Amino acid sequence: MNNHGEDPFDELMRRSLAEEADRIEPTDSLHEIQARVRTQRAPVSRRPWVITAGAAVLGTAAAIGAFAVLNDNTKTADQPSIAGGPDTTNSASADPSTAPTLPASSKPAPTKAATLAPTVAPSDKPRARQEPEVKQKAVPIYWLGKVVGNTNGPDYRLYRTWQSINGRPAEEALRLMTMSKVAGDPDYTSPWDGAAVNSVRYTDDLITVDFKQLPTATLEPDVADMAAQQLVYTVQGVLRQSSTPVQITEDGRSPAKLFGVVDTTEPLNRAQALNVQAMVWIETPANNQTVKQSFKVTGTAAAYEAQVDWQATNLKTKEIVKNYAKTAEGQKFSPYVFVPKLGSGEWLIEVYLTSPEDGRITDTDSKTIYVK
Known part of the structure; x- marks a missing residue:
């Protein structure tokens, strides 16, 4: 029996769908579903790389940014720049606009290196100084x-x-x-x-x-x-x-x-x-100095058996006075002193060392003085 008022086209569509459904035979398809899942997990799709690469860029940018902060804040004044460091990084691969923004509650606390100012190590060398006047x-x-x-x-x-x-x-x-x-x-x-x-x-x-x-x-x-x-x-x-x-x-x-x-x-x-150093020399009196008759002759010598010989010659009368003095120690530089008894006039004072082998004079020093 025909239903009045029903659209013939709708009836035709229902019949066609019913016939198509009758031809389908139900089977156990669990293994096929599992196979399709495994296939979707395998890296054969050509579209998901866009999402993966984007995430990688963001992670790389964040890592480079963190490295730059730590590196700049821990570098001391005497350290050279690191080759290939932040100064030479390609800016295209570290675009800060692509870096993810973390919620305030999940932002990591700044490290000590990132918050401290650069520290210059003090020099171990003491500063050179000048003498006071x-x-x-x-x-x-x-x-x-x-x-x-x-x-x-x-x-x-x-x-x-x-x-x-x-x-x-x-x-x-x-x-x-x-x-x-x-x-x-x-x-x-x-x-x-x-x-x-x-x-x-x-x-x-x-x-x-x-x-x-x-x-x-x-x-x-x-x-x-x-x-x-x-x-x-x-x-x-x-x-x-x-x-x-x-x-x-x-x-x-x-x-x-x-x-x-x-x-x-x-x-x-x-x-x-x-x-x-000279083996013997006179330190006082100075050359051409005027002295009193009670003057002392002082000097330094490295004398064998601590003996320094001396001779005073009056340059006018040619009078000669000879004697010897002892240094404080022998065979090393040591002071000596003697008091010659000389009359008034111009004198040549000579001190010298004598060879223990043959008695010859080996080293000498002299001063001309004026005795009052």
């Missing part, structure tokens, strides 16, 4: 003198005198050392004539002597080495730092060769006294 201070100055009577060893050795200065002691002593006439003795000289001292600065580990101008003369190697020791002994003696090496510079830079021979790129150390 003084008035009327006696300082030792060394000079080169020709060795008399001894052919074993260098032709020149170091002789010491004392000078009164005003100002910074080491600087003033070196300024006087650069002028041979200050020695007051024609037997003494200074290869440093014409040099101009700028400053002397020192620590417990290094003494730096800076010159405005160094000597330009070229010396024989043994004389040049002795001249270098002249400066070392003088500045160390004034500062009382005999074991502290001395760096010589000119306007803050080490000259290539001092006197054309001596390497000054490294600090100079004091040579052994027996190799460079």
Whole structure:
């Protein structure tokens, strides 16, 4: 029986669907469903890489950003930049606009390195200092003198005198050392004539002597080495730092060769006294000094069996007075003193060492004095 008012097209569609449903045979399809799931999990799809790559970019950007913060805040002043570090990172791969924003409650606490300001490690080297200025201070100055009577060893050795200065002691002593006439003795000289001292600065580990101008003369190697020791002994003696090496510079830079021979790129150390100091010398009275008849002669010597011989000659009458003195110790540099009994007049005082083998004079020093 026909239903009036029903659309013929709708009826036709229902029949067709019913017939199609009758042809379907139900089967056990569980294994097929599992196979399709496994297939979807495998990395064969060409579309999901877009999402995966996006997440990777975000993670890389966050990691690079964190590395940059930590690296910049932990770098100290003396550390070089790390090659290939944040400064050389390609900005395209670290776009901050793509970085995820975490909720406030889930943001990690800043690390200590990220919150502290950069710290510069303090220098372990003490700062060099200058001496304070003084008035009327006696300082030792060394000079080169020709060795008399001894052919074993260098032709020149170091002789010491004392000078009164005003100002910074080491600087003033070196300024006087650069002028041979200050020695007051024609037997003494200074290869440093014409040099101009700028400053002397020192620590417990290094003494730096800076010159405005160094000597330009070229010396024989043994004389040049002795001249270098002249400066070392003088500045160390004034500062009382005999074991502290001395760096010589000119306007803050080490000259290539001092006197054309001596390497000054490294600090100079004091040579052994027996190799460079005169074996005997007179320290007082000074050459051409006027003294009273009760004057003392003082000096230093490294004397065999602690004996220093001396002779005084009256330059007018040719009278000769001889005797000897004892040093405080033998076979090492040690002080001596004696009181000659001389009449008024001009005298030549000579001190000397005598060879224990044949009695010949081996080393000597002399001063001309005026006795009242």
